[in-house]
Amino acid sequence: MTSDITRIGAGGPPADGLGARPAGYETMDDHELLRLHVAGNPDTFGILVKRHRDRMWAVAIRTLGEPEEAADALQEAFISAFRRADSFRGDAKVTTWLHRIVVNACLDRIRRRQVRAADPLPEDEDRAAELAGPAKDDPAEVRERRLDVLNALKQINSDQRSALVLVDMEGYSIEEAAAILGCAPGTVKSRCARGRARLLPLLRHWQTTRGGSDVPAKTAAESVGTE
Template sequence: MDGEVVGDRTDAELLAAHVAGDADAFGELFARHRDRLWAVALRTSGDPEVAADGLQDGLVAAFRRAGSFRGDAAVTTWLHRVVVNACLDRLRSAKVRRAEPLPDDLDEAGRGSHLTATDGSDATLDPAEHGLRSERRAAVLAALQQLPAEQRAALVLVDMEGYPVAEVAVMLDCAEGTVKSRCARGRARLAVLLRPLMDEPDESEPTPVTGNPAATPDVGSLSPRGPPGEAAADPA
C-alpha cells in the first residue's frame, strides 16, 4: 500500500489495521494525536515526569487493548480516556501534590492545546504584553495543581481543550452531571485562587469585572502551551 493511501486512512482504519497486524499503523495514529495527548497528560498531572509516565502507560495500554475498541466513541475520545485515566492512576498512587508553575520552556512551542494551537494572538503582542500573558498562564497552571485530580482533569478537557461535556463524560467514565459538577467546583476554587489575577487591570483587553470572588477566570484563554517532545517511547 503506498504512502498516500496510508496517509489518508482514518483513525478508525488505522486502529483496525493495527489490530490486524499492520506494524506501522499505531505509530501513525499516535503521531497524528501526539501533541494534544501530551498537552492533556501534562495539564492533568501538572508534572512533566508524571505526564510522560502517564502518557506512556496510556499508549502501552491502548496498543495492547486496541482489539477491545468497539467504536462506541471516536478513536480520539478513547485515546484520551486511556491516557487521562493512566495519569490519574499515577497521581493517585504517588499522591502527587504540586502547586508550583511548570517550567517556562513548556510554553514555547505554541502546540498542544486545541485552543492555543489555533490562537495566533500572541504573535501580535508587544514584549510586555506577551510577558504578562505568560505570567498569567503560569498562574493558572499553578492554581490548577491545587485542585483535586478529578476536577483538574474535567477542567482541562472542557475549558482548555474544548471538548463537549458529553464527550468528557465518556473519557472520564462518569455521568455528564458529574463532569459539570467537577467543572463548577473547580472553577469556583480557581476564582478564589486567581482573584488577584482577575483584579489586576489589563490594558490590552477590556477591563474585567473585579472584586467578585465568585467570578470565573477565563482558563481557556490563559491555557499554557506544551510541546510533546519525546515524552513517551513507542509502545511497539
C-alpha cells in the same frame, strides 16, 4: 459547559486502501490506521501516536502538572491503547477513545500519588519554559498564556484541577466527568466552582490585559435574574 469533545477528533483524510505503502498511511483516517494496527500492521499505531500526541500531551500536562509524570502517564496510556486496540468500538471516534485512556492514566497516577501523600512531587522548574512548547512554533503571547495556565493549575489541589481540566478545558459534561472521576455530579460542580475561585486571582491579569471586565459576557442580573 458542553459535552461536545469533537475538537479532539482531528481525524484525517479518507482511507486510501489496505495496500498503501508507509508514506500513504499519513493520509488514512484514524479508524483505518487502528484497524490495520489490530490486523497486525507494525507502523500504523505509531502514526496515530504522532498525529495525536500534542493533543494528548496537553491533557496530561494540564492534569498532572509535572512533565515527568505526564510523560509516564502518556506512555502507559499509549501502550495500553496499543495492546487493547481490538476492544475499540468502531462507532466512536478514535480520539475520544484515546483521550479517555489518557485521562484515566493521568487520574490513576493522581490517585497513586494521593495514597502516598507524604511523598511530594519534585519541582521541575528547569523545564517550565519547555512546557510552553518550542519557541518557533507559537507566538510569544500564546506560550506565555499557556505557561500561566499550567502554573496556575499546578497551584490548586488535584481534585479541583482534574474536574476543571475535564469540564472547563476538555469540554466533558458534568455527568461525563463524574463518571470518569467516580464521584457524584454535585461533587464535580463543587470542585469546578472552588477551582475557578482559586484560579481567578492567579489568572486575573488575563482579563485586565484583554479588557475582559469591561466587556462582560453576561451580567449577574441577566444570568441570575430568575429564581
